[in-house]
Structures are given as C-alpha cells and as structure tokens.
Amino acid sequence: MSNLDETRRGYDIRTPGSLLRRRLGHHWKEQWGIIRTAADWTVFLYILIPGGLLGGRFYYGFWNEPLPAWVTLLPYAVLPALLAFLMQGGILLLLHEGDLLFLRQRKNWIRTVMLGGILYSLLVTALKITAGFLLLLPFLVRGYGLSGMGAGALLVLSLCCGTCVKLLAHNVKVQKQGWRRWLWMLLAAWLPSGLYIRAAVAWSAHPALLLLAAAVYAAVAAAGLRSRLALRGTFLGDVREDFKQRMKIAGLLLRGVIDKPRPTRHKPWIFRKSRPLLRPSSxxxxxxxxxxxxxxxxxxxxxxxxxxxxxxxxxxxxxxxxxxxxxxxxxxxxxxxxxxxxxxxxxxxxxxxxxxxxxxxxxxxxxxxxxxxxxxxxxxxxxxxxxxxxxxxxxxxxxxxxxxxxxxxxxxxxxxxxxx
Structure with a gap:
C-alpha cells in the first residue's frame, strides 16, 4: 500500500501510531504473499510438519541421550560464531518513497514510523538469536559444561551484541557507499562480532564478566539508536535499504531463477589499463x-x-x-x-x-x-x-x-x- 493509497482512503490515518500499525500490517501481508507464491498449504503439510516432528525428536535426543561424537571435536568458539551469524542483517524502517512528499514535513510521524520499524527489526533479531540459542543449548550445557547462570548470561550478551551490531551496521549502510562502506563495516559489525566471540569463549565460566560485556554492548546500542534517530539527509539511503529488506525473501526465492543484475562500472575492478595481457602482442x-x-x-x-x-x-x-x-x-x-x-x-x-x-x-x-x-x-x-x-x-x-x-x-x- 503506497502513500497515495493511504491518502485516497479519506485521511483515516489520524495518528502516527495508526500509520505505524498499517505499515506493519502491510509488511506482513506483503511477505506472506511472497511466501505463498512459492509454497502453499501442501508444502506446510508434507514438509514442515514432518520436519518439525523429526527435529523435535532429535532435539529431545540431544537432551536425554548421548551426544554425537563430533560434538567433542568442535571447538567451543564455533557455537558463539553461529550466534554471531544470526546477528547480521538489516533494519526495516517502514519508509516508502512517497514519504518524501506526503510526510516529510511531519517529523513526528516520520520519527514514530522509523522508531517502530527499528524496534520491530530488533525484536525479530532477538527472536532469531533466542531460537538459535535454544537449538544450541543442549550442546552448550551437556557438551561443554556451561552452567545455568553462564547460559543465561551468554543469552543476554548475545541479545545485546545483536542489537548493537544491527544498529551500527545500519547507520553505516545508509550513509556510506563503495569501499568506504566495507571499511566502516569492519568497525561497525565485524569487530563487535569478533569481540563477542572472544568474550564468550574467554569468560564462559564467569557469568558476571559476560553480563558486564553485555552492559557495554547495550550502552553502545543505545548510542547507536540515538544517533540513528538524529541522522538527517539520509532519506534516499533509508528508502534504498528498506527496499532491500522488504525484498530479501523474494530475493532468496528467486536466487536460482533470475540472475542478479550486475552493477554498472565506469572502470573494471581488475585489469584497469588496456595493455596487452600476453606477449608477444600478436x-x-x-x-x-x-x-x-x-x-x-x-x-x-x-x-x-x-x-x-x-x-x-x-x-x-x-x-x-x-x-x-x-x-x-x-x-x-x-x-x-x-x-x-x-x-x-x-x-x-x-x-x-x-x-x-x-x-x-x-x-x-x-x-x-x-x-x-x-x-x-x-x-x-x-x-x-x-x-x-x-x-x-x-x-x-x-x-x-x-x-x-x-x-x-x-x-x-x-x-x-x-x-x-
């Protein structure tokens, strides 16, 4: 639903909260429609239900039966690294292109929609991290001897780090382009993720230190959120990143069907000079x-x-x-x-x-x-x-x-x- 559609419906959107709820509802409907193009109820019936039952049986076995032998061969750092992988991704701001014309002067509305989109994205990330943590929990507790307090502290650290990485990486994506983006992403996403893995390994037996590291990540995340809401002049970058997030599921479904368009380059990234590659120059x-x-x-x-x-x-x-x-x-x-x-x-x-x-x-x-x-x-x-x-x-x-x-x-x- 575009901004023009919202305007034609008789200005029935009277508050920023109602606009946020409508944008969220439209987003869920859009994503569900994309999924329905590739899967119907037979897929859920014949694949997801048996898969869920089989996965539940394996999960029960991991808690109550001897763990597979390969668990002891994996270093402990692999498990936090898997959780760090779930922290990556973008943030959905729920902005549309038409907001530049219809809502640009209503800063309170724009701020409400953006803040709602950010909190929604962080909630989705928290659910993903929690789900991944619960799947890895039998290996953490039974395979590596992590205590209950240690597991809880690791979950808190994971959630705080995921929030921090999401916000910092998003701030870089909407402001930087080209090689500068990748350089800043080293500091915004990869460095915090690496420090998280290091802390999870080094302080696995010290829950208090894990919680202290979580507090540091939470403080950085709060600063990142404040910086995001204070940014100005990034509307086009916001809309571009928002479109990428809305089309992420469609991109996954169509990855093997449609070739990704190649970016236009004024100069090639290798062999920039038109010199002969081979000798002699016949x-x-x-x-x-x-x-x-x-x-x-x-x-x-x-x-x-x-x-x-x-x-x-x-x-x-x-x-x-x-x-x-x-x-x-x-x-x-x-x-x-x-x-x-x-x-x-x-x-x-x-x-x-x-x-x-x-x-x-x-x-x-x-x-x-x-x-x-x-x-x-x-x-x-x-x-x-x-x-x-x-x-x-x-x-x-x-x-x-x-x-x-x-x-x-x-x-x-x-x-x-x-x-x-």
Whole structure:
C-alpha cells in the first residue's frame, strides 16, 4: 500500500501510531504473499510438519541421550560464531518513497514510523538469536559444561551484541557507499562480532564478566539508536535499504531463477589499463588476452570457477591413496571442457564477429587462452594430491605435475572442439 493509497482512503490515518500499525500490517501481508507464491498449504503439510516432528525428536535426543561424537571435536568458539551469524542483517524502517512528499514535513510521524520499524527489526533479531540459542543449548550445557547462570548470561550478551551490531551496521549502510562502506563495516559489525566471540569463549565460566560485556554492548546500542534517530539527509539511503529488506525473501526465492543484475562500472575492478595481457602482442595473443580479461571480470564465471575449484579440491582430498591422481585428472578434464565451451561462446559473440579473424586464428587464440585459465585449477588439484601423498617432496612435484596435466587436457579439448 503506497502513500497515495493511504491518502485516497479519506485521511483515516489520524495518528502516527495508526500509520505505524498499517505499515506493519502491510509488511506482513506483503511477505506472506511472497511466501505463498512459492509454497502453499501442501508444502506446510508434507514438509514442515514432518520436519518439525523429526527435529523435535532429535532435539529431545540431544537432551536425554548421548551426544554425537563430533560434538567433542568442535571447538567451543564455533557455537558463539553461529550466534554471531544470526546477528547480521538489516533494519526495516517502514519508509516508502512517497514519504518524501506526503510526510516529510511531519517529523513526528516520520520519527514514530522509523522508531517502530527499528524496534520491530530488533525484536525479530532477538527472536532469531533466542531460537538459535535454544537449538544450541543442549550442546552448550551437556557438551561443554556451561552452567545455568553462564547460559543465561551468554543469552543476554548475545541479545545485546545483536542489537548493537544491527544498529551500527545500519547507520553505516545508509550513509556510506563503495569501499568506504566495507571499511566502516569492519568497525561497525565485524569487530563487535569478533569481540563477542572472544568474550564468550574467554569468560564462559564467569557469568558476571559476560553480563558486564553485555552492559557495554547495550550502552553502545543505545548510542547507536540515538544517533540513528538524529541522522538527517539520509532519506534516499533509508528508502534504498528498506527496499532491500522488504525484498530479501523474494530475493532468496528467486536466487536460482533470475540472475542478479550486475552493477554498472565506469572502470573494471581488475585489469584497469588496456595493455596487452600476453606477449608477444600478436592478433591471436590480443584476442586470447581479451578473453581472459572478460572471464575474470565476469562475476558469474569467476564465481563458478572458484566454486568448482573448492569442491574439486575437497573431492580430491577425501578420496584415498593413489585414487587421488585419477580424480585429479578427471576434474581437470571437466574444467578444460567447460573453459573450451566458454571460449566458443566468447569467440562467437557478435562483437568478436566484427573483427577480421579467421577460424584458424580464433582456434589459435583459444588454444592459447584455455591453458592459461586452466593452469591455476590444475596446479591446485595437483597440490592437494601431492602434499598428503609425498609430504615435503610434494612441494617439488605439484607445480610441474599440475602444469603437465593442465596443458595436456587443454590441448586435447582445443584440438577436438575448436574448428580450424
């Protein structure tokens, strides 16, 4: 419901509190409508109810049966780190774009709506932290011997830290952009979260110290709230962050369906100067260098490359003995096949088609670009194989072995799949 809709309904919103209640109701209805687009009552009936019963059975077992063996292998810091993860996120101010015209002069109304949205967001965060804490409580008490007073103090510390992190991070998001935002986020969110984990670990046996740290976080949170309400000139940033929070559920549901739009950049983040990447600067080398730059500058391609590298390294690491080399070769050949497919798409682009390159020259450029892109992955896989098998001798083996496997795989696929 927009501000224009509210105006057309006969000015029946007479107080700031009624506007706040209407905005909250509209927000809940909007979020429920988004969820209903992806799930109906059959999902709740056939998935959530059995899942809840199964989860309840496991939770009962964690309290009354022997804990799994892996619990003793986890360091205690992992549990506060999970709670710190729940503290991240944004704040919903319940502001609309039309408020700049309709409510801008009514500062008391704007302040009431903003304060209500902030308190609502902090309440949601507190509920998330409490739910996560209750799920981890059997491991804290039975696995690590945390006392009842210690558990209560840790919960209070978690709630105060979550409030502090939310407010400080929100103040940064509505005021800063670009690299300055990330720099300030180190101080506003990551540093308090790290100190929280440190305090939870160091003072787990001292509830009084945990409560003292909670009081410090609460004081900083109060200062952050006062600073937020006193901010001026951040309306556009407030609306932008508010829209991100309202669309968060929709973004999660559509993440695998719609590609995230790429931000417009005046300069690329890497290879900012248009110098030739490869030597000598022959036409084939220039085209190969352009394809390498395009691959690295594309977030989707680079992310998929890094994800496959991580999964491939883990796959090689967990298989036994000499079977590691076989898995390494298979993964390198799979990566080579994908990179050749990327090259064919790049060479077939309409902009590349405008250049006077013959099929032979394009194939030569591809034969030069694919091995360069493949070598980091093949050397990584060879390192994961060589170090566990040969120890220190693996340092002398993995680079030549990885380079040989990568060049061989690249030559095989470029010879058969690139038209000449």
């Amino acid at each position: 036409p084939e080398s220039r085209l190969a260098g352009a394809s390498i730059k395009a691959f690295i500058r594309n977030p989707g391609h680079l992310k998929l490359y890094l994800q496959f590298s991580g999964v491939g390294a883990v796959a090689v690491l967990i298989v036994p003995g000499m079977l590691k080399w076989a898995i390494c070769v298979v993964l390198v050949f799979l990566m080579a096949s994908w990179l050749v497919s990327y090259w064919k798409v790049f060479a077939g682009d309409e902009f590349i088609a405008l250049l006077p390159f013959s099929k032979d020259r394009k194939a030569d450029a591809g034969s030069l670009a694919v091995p360069i892109l493949l070598l980091p992955f093949s050397i990584l896989c060879a390192a994961v194989v060589s170090m566990p098998l040969y120890g220190w001798w693996g340092l002398a083996v993995f680079i030549p072995a990885g380079a040989a496997i990568g060049i061989m795989a690249a030559r095989v696929f470029t010879a058969f799949r690139l038209a000449r």
